[in-house]
Amino acid sequence: MLTMVNMRWSLGYCIILASILTGEAGAAGDDRERRIEELERRVQQLEQQIQQLLGTKPGTKPEDKPGGKSEAYPTEAERTPEMRLPVSGYMDFHFNKPRGEPGQLDFHRFVLLFGHSFSDRIKFWSELEVEHAFVEGREEKGELELEQAYLDFLVKPYFNLRGGMLLAPVGLINERHEPPSFHGVERPFVDTVILPSTWFDTGVGVFGDLGRGLVYKAYLMSPLDATGFSAAEGLREGRQKGFQSSWQNPAQTGRLEYHGIPRLALGASFWRGSTGFRFRGVNPRVKVFEIDGRYRLGRFDFRGEYAQVAISKAGELNLALQRETGVSPNVAERLRGFYFEPAVRVLPRRFNRDLALFARYENFDTQNRMPRGFLPLKQFDRSAWVVGATYYPEPDVAVKFDYTFLRNASSVVKAVNSLNFGIGWWF
Amino acid sequence: MLWLLLLLAAAPPTKVIHMTAERFTFIPSQVKVKAGTVVEFRIHSEDTNHGFRIPAAGINEVIPKRGKGELKVVFHADRPGRYEFECSKPCGAGHNMMRGVLIVEE
Ligand SMILES: [Cu+2]
Numbered sequence: 001m002l003t004m005v006n007m008r009w010s011l012g013y014c015i016i017l018a019s020i021l022t023g024e025a026g027a028a029g030d031d032r033e034r035r036i037e038e039l040e041r042r043v044q045q046l047e048q049q050i051q052q053l054l055g056t057k058p059g060t061k062p063e064d065k066p067g068g069k070s071e072a073y074p075t076e077a078e079r080t081p082e083m084r085l086p087v088s089g090y091m092d093f094h095f096n097k098p099r100g101e102p103g104q105l106d107f108h109r110f111v112l113l114f115g116h117s118f119s120d121r122i123k124f125w126s127e128l129e130v131e132h133a134f135v136e137g138r139e140e141k142g143e144l145e146l147e148q149a150y151l152d153f154l155v156k157p158y159f160n161l162r163g164g165m166l167l168a169p170v171g172l173i174n175e176r177h178e179p180p181s182f183h184g185v186e187r188p189f190v191d192t193v194i195l196p197s198t199w200f201d202t203g204v205g206v207f208g209d210l211g212r213g214l215v216y217k218a219y220l221m222s223p224l225d226a227t228g229f230s231a232a233e234g235l236r237e238g239r240q241k242g243f244q245s246s247w248q249n250p251a252q253t254g255r256l257e258y259h260g261i262p263r264l265a266l267g268a269s270f271w272r273g274s275t276g277f278r279f280r281g282v283n284p285r286v287k288v289f290e291i292d293g294r295y296r297l298g299r300f301d302f303r304g305e306y307a308q309v310a311i312s313k314a315g316e317l318n319l320a321l322q323r324e325t326g327v328s329p330n331v332a333e334r335l336r337g338f339y340f341e342p343a344v345r346v347l348p349r350r351f352n353r354d355l356a357l358f359a360r361y362e363n364f365d366t367q368n369r370m371p372r373g374f375l376p377l378k379q380f381d382r383s384a385w386v387v388g389a390t391y392y393p394e395p396d397v398a399v400k401f402d403y404t405f406l407r408n409a410s411s412v413v414k415a416v417n418s419l420n421f422g423i424g425w426w427f
Numbered sequence: 428m429l430w431l432l433l434l435l436a437a438a439p440p441t442k443v444i445h446m447t448a449e450r451f452t453f454i455p456s457q458v459k460v461k462a463g464t465v466v467e468f469r470i471h472s473e474d475t476n477h478g479f480r481i482p483a484a485g486i487n488e489v490i491p492k493r494g495k496g497e498l499k500v501v502f503h504a505d506r507p508g509r510y511e512f513e514c515s516k517p518c519g520a521g522h523n524m525m526r527g528v529l530i531v532e533e
Contacts, residue, residue, distance in 0.1 A: 071501040072484040074510060074531075088517040115517050120482055123523045152523045157456075157511065160524075167520050175520045176450055181474060207524060211457050215524070259454050262447070296473075354494065395492040396475050426475060426519075 085115035088427060092179045094186070095421040106132060108422075109179075111147075123152045126165075129198075145241065147200045158208040162219070165242050168199040169217040169255035170269040172292040172305050179424020180398040183343055183358040184386050186420065190337035190364050194307045195290060196236040203250070213260025220250040226275035226284050226317055231330040231377050234309060234366045235286065238275060249274045251286075263296040276313075282320045284313040301343040301356070309335040315371030333371045337364030343390075354392040361385055379413035382406065388420075397425045439503075441465045448490045448514070449473040451521025459530045462507045466529065471497040477525065478515030483508075487515050504531040 089112045097103035109131055116124040127148040150164030167175050173182060173191035177198060182188070191197045205219030228237030251273025258266040269290045276283030292305040311317070314333045322328040343358035363383045367376035388402025400422040406415040442464050447454045449472065460466055470479055472490045479498060480487040490498045502510075514525035 071503070072481065072486040073503045074484050074506050074508065085517050088519075113517060113519075115522065125517075125520075125523055127520065148520060154523070154526075157526060157528050178450075178475075178519055181450065209456050209524075209526065213454065213456070215452060215456075257452075259452050259456075262454070265449075349494070352494075395494060 082119065083117040085117060088113040088115075090178050090424065090426040092424045093422060096185070096418055097420070098416045098418040100416070103419075108132060113148075121154045123154065125150060125152070145198075145200075147198055156208070158210050159206060160208050161204075161206055163204040164202070165200060166203040166205070166219055166221060168201070168221060168253055168271060169219065170199060170253060170271055170288060171195040171197060171290050171307060172267065172294070172303065173197045174199050178426045179400075179422070180390075180392065180396055180426055183341065183356065183390050183400070184360060184388060184402050184420075185400045185422035186404075188305070188339050188341075188360065188386075189362050189382070189384055190305055190307055190339050193233045193236060193366055194309060194335050194337035194364055195288070196234065196239055199239060200242070201240055202242045202247075203253075213258055215257045215259065216254065218252075218254040221253055221273075222247060223249055223251045223273040223277065224275045224286055225278060226282075226286075226311075226331075227278050227321065227324075229275075229311065229317070229329060229331045231332070231367060232380055234332075234335045235288075248277050265294045267292045275311075276317070279317075279320055282313055282316045284311050284317045286311050299345045301345070301358075302341070303343075304338070304340040306338040307336070311335075313371075315373055318371070318374060328374075330367070330370075330374060330377055332367045332369060332374075332376065334369035335366045336368040337362065339363070353394070356390045356392070357388075358390065359385065359387045377410075379408045379410035379415075381409035382415065383408075396427060397423075399423050439463050439465050441467060443467045443469060446470040447473055448477040448479070448525075450475070450519050451514070451525040453512070453514075453525065453527040456527035457530065458527070459532060460504050462504060462531050462533055464504045464531075466502040466504050468500040468502065469497050470500070475518055476516050477518050479512060480515035481510050481512045481529070483510050486512075489516060502529070504529070507531045507533045 092109040094106045094108045095103060096106065109129060111127060111129040114126045125148060129145045129147050131143040131145065146165055148165055148167055150162055150166055153161040155161065169175060171191055173187050174195065174197045177187065187197060201222040203219045203221030205217060207217040209215050222240050224235055224238040225240050226238060229235060230237060251271060253271040255267060255269035271288040273286060274283050275286050287310045290305065290307040294303045311331060311333055314331045318328045318331055339360055339362040341358055341360035343356045345354050345356050347353060347355045365381040367380045370376050385405040386402050388400065391399040393399065402420050404418045404420060406417055408415045442460055444458055444466060446468055448470055470490050472493050474493055476492050477490040478487065479490055479500060481502065484502060486500055488498055488500055508531055510529040510531065512527050512529060514522060518525065
């Protein structure tokens with residue numbers, strides 16, 4: 001192929017040279033330019049003729065070689081017709097057995113993703129999720145969630161617009177939650193009770209690639225609702241999930257990622273906003289800060305995350321909720337968590353399958369600092385070792401196994417270890 | 428003899444670009460070459476299938492999954508300009524963001 005390409009080039013050059021030598025481009029000034037243009041046009045014509053003789057057209061690939069090699073030439077930018085993208089999806093099927101309790105089978109997630117490309121500049125993306133396979137009017141059995149549904153207006157690589165139902169760009173898991181992309185049957189605890197993944201709501205924002213490996217997102221999103229905060233799960237039930245979300249004081253959120261060094265990915269994200277729109281007089285502000293990193297070294301994978309949540313006026317919030325419901329939720333002023341996870345792929349590269357062994361240490365405390373007059377519930381100062389394996393019969397299918405050793409700081413409430421088994425796949 | 432010299436002199440330079448595709452970035456996402464270069468992209472994935480599409484060149488290929496080899500694409504950067512490329516195979520929440528640009532300089 002390369003010789004064919006060289007020949008084509010060479011022919012073109014030779015024709016120009018021959019033309020110059022025969023004096024066709026010998027005149028001066030404008031005339032010369034005009035003639036060069038004319039020559040260029042003729043060279044292009046000849047090139048096209050050669051390509052036609054070889055059975056190809058410019059802008060198309062002349063030949064597919066084994067290994068997926070293709071060739072192409074720039075053409076006048078073509079308008080791409082409107083295009084429906086193929087449906088994608090992922091599924092997550094779990095078996096959880098807490099110690100001393102009967103095991104449970106759970107079709108945890110069934111997710112379908114739909115995309116549509118209106119043009120090269122306007123694109124739609126959506127994610128519809130059925131949780132626990134069963135949906136009723138009330139949430140106890142299962143949930144049907146529209147986790148993403150947004151329109152992107154692509155302007156420049158470094159500046160694009162987005163609006164609709166968005167994933168909060170916070171943390172390692174929230175935007176990368178396809179089951180084969182993380183180890184362990186359940187998502188990390190830090191990404192569940194400190195950062196409330198899957199965290200999604202209505203919003204608008206900008207995003208882009210600044211070059212040198214820097215990628216950013218900055219959104220305004222519906223605020224969290226403080227009436228849902230709790231001692232055990234922090235912000236989790238404060239997500240409005242797009243349900244007539246209040247937009248009085250949109251929250252600000254953003255994420256910066258760095259991919260400039262091979263095999264290393266770093267991320268930092270934040271969220272800040274008022275959360276008291278259902279109260280009069282109490283308006284706690286929530287600030288979330290998070291950093292994360294991933295690194296690959298040969299057969300080893302490392303990832304880690306640190307997340308911290310600050311809730312202002314937590315004491316007043318507890319009192320206000322106690323007046324309403326009779327019980328204080330004992331919301332903390334600060335929540336904090338981190339984890340570190342090394343993993344190693346143990347099967348030789350020539351195998352078609354992969355087996356990864358991993359161990360994740362997590363430390364997460366949703367009662368890290370209490371407002372004045374409130375005592376921390378020690379059972380929510382927790383740590384965990386999640387040890388297990390992920391088997392990939394195919395890169396998009398993950399058969400997962402882990403044992404979770406859970407600890408807490410309470411001398412009264414005992415933490416329960418669990419055995420977990422799961423199958424997750426993406427297509 | 429003269430023909431042979433001319434042929435050799437006219438052979439355009441080739442540049443191999445090794446690229447990693449991973450949810451939801453191409454690394455590197457910006458590539459600069461001089462006009463007249465033949466660019467050979469060699470792209471491998473660290474996770475699922477991605478697509479590699481350069482609309483202005485009619486290229487649209489699939490990058491194989493992790494461990495399943497690499498995609499080779501040859502692009503004749505004849506004309507100066509900015510050639511945006513994108514992932515054309517839905518790969519998750521950040522799919523629309525998975526983009527980059529090939530800058531062909533004079
Ligand atoms: Cu992709």
